[in-house]
Amino acid sequence: MSRETVTTRYDRAFERLRQRGEGAFIPFLMLGDPDLATSARLLRAAVEGGADAIEVGIPFSDPIADGPTVQAAAVRALEAGVRPSDCIELLARFRAEAPEVPIGILTYANLVKHRDLAGFYASAAAAGVDSVLVADVPVKESDPYVAAARAVGVAPVLIAPLNASEATLQRLAERCDAYTYCVTRKGVTGADEQLRLGHGALFETLRRFGAPPAILGFGISKPEHVRDALAAGAFGVVSGSAVVQRVSANVGDPEAAARAVASFVREMKAATAR
Amino acid sequence: MQQSGRFGAFGGAYVPEILVPALEQLERAYLEARGDPSFAAEFDGLLTTYAGRPTPLTLCRNLTGDPRVKLYLKREDLLHGGAHKTNQALGQGLLARRMGKRRLIAETGAGQHGVATAMIGALLGMPTRIYMGAKDVERQRLNVFRMRLMGAEVVPVTSGSQTLKDALNEALRYWTESYEDTHYLIGTVAGPHPFPTIVRDFQWVIGREARAQILQAEGRLPDAVVACVGGGSNAMGIFSEFIPDKDVALVGVEPAGHGLSTDKHGATLLKGRPGVLHGSETYILQDEQGQVAETHSVSAGLDYPGVGPEHAHLMTSGRATYVAATDDEALDAFQRLSRSEGIIPAFESAHAIAHALKMVAEAAQAGREAVLVVNLSGRGDKDMEQAQRLLDPGRST
Numbered sequence: 001m002s003r004e005t006v007t008t009r010y011d012r013a014f015e016r017l018r019q020r021g022e023g024a025f026i027p028f029l030m031l032g033d034p035d036l037a038t039s040a041r042l043l044r045a046a047v048e049g050g051a052d053a054i055e056v057g058i059p060f061s062d063p064i065a066d067g068p069t070v071q072a073a074a075v076r077a078l079e080a081g082v083r084p085s086d087c088i089e090l091l092a093r094f095r096a097e098a099p100e101v102p103i104g105i106l107t108y109a110n111l112v113k114h115r116d117l118a119g120f121y122a123s124a125a126a127a128g129v130d131s132v133l134v135a136d137v138p139v140k141e142s143d144p145y146v147a148a149a150r151a152v153g154v155a156p157v158l159i160a161p162l163n164a165s166e167a168t169l170q171r172l173a174e175r176c177d178a179y180t181y182c183v184t185r186k187g188v189t190g191a192d193e194q195l196r197l198g199h200g201a202l203f204e205t206l207r208r209f210g211a212p213p214a215i216l217g218f219g220i221s222k223p224e225h226v227r228d229a230l231a232a233g234a235f236g237v238v239s240g241s242a243v244v245q246r247v248s249a250n251v252g253d254p255e256a257a258a259r260a261v262a263s264f265v266r267e268m269k270a271a272t273a274r
Numbered sequence: 275m276q277q278s279g280r281f282g283a284f285g286g287a288y289v290p291e292i293l294v295p296a297l298e299q300l301e302r303a304y305l306e307a308r309g310d311p312s313f314a315a316e317f318d319g320l321l322t323t324y325a326g327r328p329t330p331l332t333l334c335r336n337l338t339g340d341p342r343v344k345l346y347l348k349r350e351d352l353l354h355g356g357a358h359k360t361n362q363a364l365g366q367g368l369l370a371r372r373m374g375k376r377r378l379i380a381e382t383g384a385g386q387h388g389v390a391t392a393m394i395g396a397l398l399g400m401p402t403r404i405y406m407g408a409k410d411v412e413r414q415r416l417n418v419f420r421m422r423l424m425g426a427e428v429v430p431v432t433s434g435s436q437t438l439k440d441a442l443n444e445a446l447r448y449w450t451e452s453y454e455d456t457h458y459l460i461g462t463v464a465g466p467h468p469f470p471t472i473v474r475d476f477q478w479v480i481g482r483e484a485r486a487q488i489l490q491a492e493g494r495l496p497d498a499v500v501a502c503v504g505g506g507s508n509a510m511g512i513f514s515e516f517i518p519d520k521d522v523a524l525v526g527v528e529p530a531g532h533g534l535s536t537d538k539h540g541a542t543l544l545k546g547r548p549g550v551l552h553g554s555e556t557y558i559l560q561d562e563q564g565q566v567a568e569t570h571s572v573s574a575g576l577d578y579p580g581v582g583p584e585h586a587h588l589m590t591s592g593r594a595t596y597v598a599a600t601d602d603e604a605l606d607a608f609q610r611l612s613r614s615e616g617i618i619p620a621f622e623s624a625h626a627i628a629h630a631l632k633m634v635a636e637a638a639q640a641g642r643e644a645v646l647v648v649n650l651s652g653r654g655d656k657d658m659e660q661a662q663r664l665l666d667p668g669r670s671t
Binding site: 060061062063064065067068071075078083084085108109110111113114115135136137138139140141158159160161163164165168183185186187188 | 286287288289290291292293294295433434439440443446447450451452453547548549550551552553558560563564565566
């Protein structure tokens with residue numbers, strides 16, 4: 001597969017960060033958690049806090065890559081009746097308010113496939129989504145997903161764990177655009193007390209194969225994690241469960257949730273200065 | 275991986291990337307083991323001396339009421355542990371030990387697979403943890419007790435619908451952090467490649483025995499082989515050997531629960547659509563938004579919204595036919611087999627009996643000769659409490 005050289009919002013955002021000597025901070029929010037109106041407010045809060053990009057989840061009934069915190073957020077959204085099409089509409093409205101912030105979707109194959117791949121990626125592209133990561137599609141199953149994404153100008157993002165073989169990383173580098181999602185550890189999503197980072201060889205292999213910038217996720221919940229990740233060679237970090245915890249702690253008070261999210265993003269973003 | 279893991283358009287390995295090396299290791303180990311006579315010798319030996327194979331093929335003496343219509347039962351209910359699950363738990367247990375894994379995890383619905391895994395864990399001296407939906411823990415208290423008696427840790431899963439699919443999610447999650455020293459002993463022909471192939475191959479022994487036994491008993495192949503389908507391992511086990519015999523109808527019976535026109539059923543192939551669940555591209559019961567549906571069956575072992583990908587292929591290619599039996603039909607068959615033959619089937623198997631009885635009635639009415647083989651995948655002991663509640667509510671305590 002050949003990578004097309006289309007300049008995306010990610011490229012522009014990452015270039016600005018490089019010029020400023022900063023790493024990327026990307027918060028994760030579950031769309032529709034706890035309801036669509038609050039979710040719209042939280043997306044704005046993430047931007048107010050200084051997010052360099054935003055990763056959003058489309059809630060799925062069987063999220064095998066997620067730990068209890070993110071799964072609980074999906075359950076809240078599903079219980080509120082939130083549908084994938086509502087999520088895409090929410091993103092389209094948000095895109096109108098925030099024309100430049102890169103937005104990436106993280107979801108599961110069954111939702112992407114459920115009508116047809118082309119239809120899902122086309123609707124994401126029309127809403128102004130920049131990337132899609134399908135958590136249960138590994139590199140070896142990714143070709144149809146990558147092709148459908150690239151056909152409409154959406155960046156396919158793939159996950160590079162520490163145990164991936166060199167052959168897998170090479171195939172990943174050919175198929176992954178915008179950024180490479182590197183995971184800190186084994187297991188599912190969830191906030192950790194301490195990170196264990198030994199990613200030098202992984203980052204080096206990814207660079208050698210020309211993979212897009214490494215963004216580190218899973219367990220990132222404190223400013224010191226951000227500093228450690230950047231020091232270990234990551235270009236940026238994603239923080240999911242820690243953000244979602246701030247939403248779940250403020251269910252029923254959207255403004256308090258927005259303040260908590262904005263202030264967490266601000267605190268984490270401040271740690272991205274190198 | 276060396277094999278595509280596809281059955282037509284179905285199958286594959288849809289898992290977080292971190293599990294791919296674990297699946298590749300499993301595939302390598304399996305292909306090596308398959309070519310190693312010492313592995314086959316130990317597996318076959320334990321099937322005979324520990325599990326009690328071969329299981330008999332029993333002709334029903336009273337159930338059909340018509341001497342021209344013969345109904346045979348492949349007696350997996352007589353296997354050690356009380357169900358066909360023992361076959362493949364033994365195979366995977368030996369494979370896990372061969373790979374140097376120290377612990378086993380599994381998920382279970384009715385509890386039969388959990389019991390089988392607990393047995394093999396005890397036999398091989400491997401600590402075993404069983405994930406089970408909290409609702410199923412309640413429905414299948416006897417099996418939970420059995421598992422604990424054999425030293426397994428039973429973990430009730432309270433997320434989602436608290437049934438088999440959620441237990442599977444939880445086991446997969448745990449495996450993503452434990453795969454280095456832990457084997458995930460998936461219980462049916464579902465899940466990511468290579469599980470559907472491995473489980474089918476270890477269950478194939480049912481079909482090999484059944485084919486030889488019916489040839490000996492009748493001097494010919496049966497008109498149809500009938501088996502219940504939840505995930506579909508007992509059905510794949512008996513179907514596989516007959517797939518090349520084009521004149522033998524293969525009939526899978528799904529749980530119709532309260533009826534296929536309601537949303538309380540588990541008829542994945544009949545009412546589902548292609549999708550991706552628990553590592554496989556297969557038929558899935560899902561809503562119009564792509565969310566996986568909660569299912570219903572009187573039988574916890576069939577209460578699953580997915581199905582093995584090879585069944586999806588057998589259906590779409592036309593080689594096998596899939597039908598459904600309701601809770602009531604299964605309960606009726608459960609009682610009829612018990613009364614007429616003195617054999618109490620598992621609720622799962624009662625679904626296959628229920629449909630076979632329809633086929634018997636049709637053949638009898640048409641004055642046709644017929645030979646049917648039903649895979650009696652398990653015995654009903656585990657369902658006694660529930661059966662008593664449903665059939666004799668006045669006397670239950």
